[in-house]
Amino acid sequence: MIxxxxxxxxxxxxxxxxxxxxxxxxxxxxxxxxxKQPRRLTLRELKALGLETVATVLQCSGNGRxxxxxxxxxxxxxxxxxxxxxxxxxxxxxxxxxxxxxxxGMLYVTGTGGEKLPExxxxxxxxxxxxxxxxxxxxxxxxxxxxxxxxxxxxxxxLRLIVPGYQGVNNIKYxxxxxxxxxxxxxxxxxxxxxxTPPGGKADPSQPSVLEMGVKSWINxxxxxxxxxxxxxxxxxxxxxxxVHAVKKVEVSVDGGRTWREARFFGPDLGAFAWRQxxxxxxxxxxxxxxxxxxxxxxxxxQPELRVENVSGYSNTxxxxxxxxxNVA
Amino acid sequence: MIxxxxxxxxxxxxxxxxxxxxxxxxxxxxxxxxxKQPRRLTLRELKALGLETVATVLQCSGNGRxxxxxxxxxxxxxxxxxxxxxxxxxxxxxxxxxxxxxxxGMLYVTGTGGEKLPExxxxxxxxxxxxxxxxxxxxxxxxxxxxxxxxxxxxxxxLRLIVPGYQGVNNIKYxxxxxxxxxxxxxxxxxxxxxxTPPGGKADPSQPSVLEMGVKSWINxxxxxxxxxxxxxxxxxxxxxxxVHAVKKVEVSVDGGRTWREARFFGPDLGAFAWRQxxxxxxxxxxxxxxxxxxxxxxxxxQPELRVENVSGYSNTxxxxxxxxxNVA
Numbered sequence: 238m239i240x241x242x243x244x245x246x247x248x249x250x251x252x253x254x255x256x257x258x259x260x261x262x263x264x265x266x267x268x269x270x271x272x273k274q275p276r277r278l279t280l281r282e283l284k285a286l287g288l289e290t291v292a293t294v295l296q297c298s299g300n301g302r303x304x305x306x307x308x309x310x311x312x313x314x315x316x317x318x319x320x321x322x323x324x325x326x327x328x329x330x331x332x333x334x335x336x337x338x339x340x341x342g343m344l345y346v347t348g349t350g351g352e353k354l355p356e357x358x359x360x361x362x363x364x365x366x367x368x369x370x371x372x373x374x375x376x377x378x379x380x381x382x383x384x385x386x387x388x389x390x391x392x393x394x395x396l397r398l399i400v401p402g403y404q405g406v407n408n409i410k411y412x413x414x415x416x417x418x419x420x421x422x423x424x425x426x427x428x429x430x431x432x433x434t435p436p437g438g439k440a441d442p443s444q445p446s447v448l449e450m451g452v453k454s455w456i457n458x459x460x461x462x463x464x465x466x467x468x469x470x471x472x473x474x475x476x477x478x479x480x481v482h483a484v485k486k487v488e489v490s491v492d493g494g495r496t497w498r499e500a501r502f503f504g505p506d507l508g509a510f511a512w513r514q515x516x517x518x519x520x521x522x523x524x525x526x527x528x529x530x531x532x533x534x535x536x537x538x539x540q541p542e543l544r545v546e547n548v549s550g551y552s553n554t555x556x557x558x559x560x561x562x563x564n565v566a
Numbered sequence: 567m568i569x570x571x572x573x574x575x576x577x578x579x580x581x582x583x584x585x586x587x588x589x590x591x592x593x594x595x596x597x598x599x600x601x602k603q604p605r606r607l608t609l610r611e612l613k614a615l616g617l618e619t620v621a622t623v624l625q626c627s628g629n630g631r632x633x634x635x636x637x638x639x640x641x642x643x644x645x646x647x648x649x650x651x652x653x654x655x656x657x658x659x660x661x662x663x664x665x666x667x668x669x670x671g672m673l674y675v676t677g678t679g680g681e682k683l684p685e686x687x688x689x690x691x692x693x694x695x696x697x698x699x700x701x702x703x704x705x706x707x708x709x710x711x712x713x714x715x716x717x718x719x720x721x722x723x724x725l726r727l728i729v730p731g732y733q734g735v736n737n738i739k740y741x742x743x744x745x746x747x748x749x750x751x752x753x754x755x756x757x758x759x760x761x762x763t764p765p766g767g768k769a770d771p772s773q774p775s776v777l778e779m780g781v782k783s784w785i786n787x788x789x790x791x792x793x794x795x796x797x798x799x800x801x802x803x804x805x806x807x808x809x810v811h812a813v814k815k816v817e818v819s820v821d822g823g824r825t826w827r828e829a830r831f832f833g834p835d836l837g838a839f840a841w842r843q844x845x846x847x848x849x850x851x852x853x854x855x856x857x858x859x860x861x862x863x864x865x866x867x868x869q870p871e872l873r874v875e876n877v878s879g880y881s882n883t884x885x886x887x888x889x890x891x892x893n894v895a
Contacts, residue, residue, distance in 0.1 A: 285799045288845045290833030323833065470614045504619030504652065505836040516617045 262395040271417030273337025292507035298447035301553030309550035326380030343417035351411030366424035401510035402481030450480030454532035478512035479534030493527035529560035591724040600746030602666030621836035627776035630882030638879030655709030672746035680740030695753035730839035731810030779809030783861035807841035808863030822856035858889035
């Protein structure tokens, strides 16, 4: 189920760069800093360094926001702000190694987007610049293809940072600077944006940032939108992923979480950072049924029953929120 | 590298069905014959029977036709008439089992497409109906999704037969009848179409039909179209697949096949019927170089050096034909 959604990528209300940046992709430059031999590299040079493909779930941190009764501002997503796609490019660790390795004392990978900044505004207040912990270097990539085609502007072309297992905002589009840094960036999108702020509070840098994704699953079919179902056999199916860990197990309930049965994964395993499809046979008698799914990752983390309340409606992995009623006649 | 190509699917010069057949997908009917309890099934009923996803290379039997010096009629494809995509649907063996199993004495799986047939023409002369050996039942699927989205008309929606590892024409679009049969269909597209006819000959049913694909690979980059390359490090990459067997190994030559080095597979393994990406580091000095790739499948079949000459330019797996000259300055 490879379902890229352009809507994922509109962020921070910044205008996208002009499409002219795609006119000579290979000439795109990125500054690599915080390595022993910092320098600018063209996309042409990156392409000579290495080539890998990784499948990742790209999910907006606001996916599931629509289930918060507090009605946070922002798009009230249920499950549509996620996709699972293939990215091709060069591992960031290969790039760092080619420049002498990460400089001493660096603790973060900080990426800066190539959005055109409006004049007369403090750049720090608007620039798309995010820091992730240095451990993300193990899997991070600088990519120029999605699903085998050159990255479109909407998907961050000509060059994008992909941090497998991390929430969408950390996957910097049109990346123009990649720095290994001793501290998190003080850009507002990092210091006060995308923070998990307790209800009634104000965002501040001490609160958790939206970084690693949590284990999560949801049912895609049957769906309440399909109307009343005929009684009898049905295939209940959906997707599940573990964020930075592979998903290991999915259970399905047809009685709102009172009893569970283990579902079967199907289709190719695209790797630890991809979602997997799951399915279970069921026979639904007439009546109203509440279908739910609950995933467990390889580290033993179980998808929680309840959301963590927060001002902006981030990181909703609640299985109860994602459960749905279907009517069977 | 998931690169579906609509151009793959124009065949036999028959007009596609009217798009209205997609207006109520779940009501599409297919007749299942040659089973112990033959009957018509709706797509809605198929969806309740089971769900699997398989990745396959879908390749026109004329892919590589452009390398035949005899200039056969038909599109002179080099490598563009192939893609690797994910199909979701129900295994055909599940369908057969639900209808009591395959009737005794049946040796073929025969699919009939839903193309609208012109009046005043013998249907057998124009209908898209193909037979594959019964052993294909092990992997064949009736599918309603491609890459996670409902099948478009161009890709054979609402329902298509997928025969993993078999050449494109056998993957019947808008399938309206699936019959287990004792003999091959006598439709012209089977009896006299898609036959591997020796040079100067005429097609007849005794010649090999285009069924299983052979082991094959090609290099996608660098490419002569990219112009003169700069001397130095380069990543040589491409795709390889084994048809009905998984691909096991790819070797790359930068000297036209005199010497070979084993390439590295990269990216997710989508299963035996998918292609795999391969890559090898090389350093190319100034001059002209002939790049070639040669794949080996899990059964030990090696991609051949030479094509098998035939009237219609089918089934070209020659590594020498797919080799290419690049200029380095």
